[in-house]
Amino acid sequence: MASFLPPRVAYAEDPGSSRGRKVLEPDSRTRTPFARDRDRIIHATAFRRLKEKTQVFVAHEGDHFRTRLTHSLEVAQIARSVAAAIGLDADLAETVALAHDLGHPPFGHAGEDELQILMAEFGGFDHNVQTFRVVTKLERRYPQFDGLNLTWETLEGVIKHNGPVSGKLDRPSWRAIAEFDAEYDLRLSTWASAEAQVAALADDIAYNNHDVDDGVQAGLFHLKELLDVPLIGPILHRTYADYPDLDPGIIRLEAVRRMIGAMVEDVLAETARRAEGHGLKHPEDVRAMGGPLVAFSHDMVEDLSQLRAFLMERMYRHWRVNRTRSQARRILAEMFALFMQEPDVLPGEWYAQSRDRDEAGRARVVCDYIAGMTDRYAIEEHRRLFHLESWA
Known part of the structure; x- marks a missing residue:
């Protein structure tokens, strides 16, 4: 079977040449x-x-x-x-x-x-x-x-x-x-590896597409309201033309799939253009570029800014989302205040960490405890702390 993947590029990170770990460990055999x-x-x-x-x-x-x-x-x-x-x-x-x-x-x-x-x-x-x-x-x-x-x-x-x-x-x-x-010097003034930059762009690709998917499913806006939005709009027009009688839910998924593909192809093309222009021969050449190697094209950046503006107005600032945000912030604020004032109501291991610390040190422990919570645990912990009916 023929391989669909290109050969390893010269500027790829080599796991065999890793700088290692802060605490030395034997290599894995597998x-x-x-x-x-x-x-x-x-x-x-x-x-x-x-x-x-x-x-x-x-x-x-x-x-x-x-x-x-x-x-x-x-x-x-x-x-x-x-x-x-x-x-x-x-x-x-x-x-x-x-x-x-x-x-x-x-x-x-x-x-x-x-x-x-x-x-x-x-x-x-x-x-x-x-x-x-x-x-x-x-x-x-x-x-x-x-x-x-x-x-x-x-x-x-x-x-x-x-x-x-x-x-x-x-x-x-x-x-x-x-x-x-x-x-442990991480060379914080340089860009990271090409692989890390890929992860950053993959985050952008994922959340822009999947927020569209979730927003439509949640009823915050209709798919057809995106017809005039750059990037997703032309893709939707082509999808409707290709499948005029298709179920709207499948239309949504097909459009999102195509948009992911379009963004991936744009990253591949722009990254290849930048790599060729800089003549990269080693992973260190990526860190020394003075700018990102892995990136969207200028046109894609412009289109994404307009898509994000739509999502900001119609989704992230929707009253239903705002109401949930308000509830969430009050839950965290009330728990934080209580834990700071009465640290002995913290679970035992967290209270032990907070003891004998100054106020800033205790706040960091409280923050770590809260930051580690899931949504559900935070809601239940708040109920246990502030609602008497949870005692029943």
């Missing part, structure tokens, strides 16, 4: 270092919790909407396919994609926004930093170290898949990154 990282993420408690964390809709609002877990799996699938099509290391791209949302708190961006406010006086909160803290500290599964002891390349991709982050190190919320980097 997996490359990047594949081993992927498996550690999949087995992590924080990864399992993504099954009931909000993407746009709170996890209990319906079984058909995306959660952070299903979103992460979809991002990983796209990242692996794109990386393989370019000739990159698909395991590394998949690994960064699977890890990218581990630090998201319950209730999606509403939860993040509220924790940013609550932690403003105590070092701040950033979900990307929290993801890094999860994989380097908060996951406790091994006797030799805290965290997952991931490879240098995976850690680099987790923290800077969207670009250099050295300019953020003076932010209080990024203190954990600065401290880790001082001991």
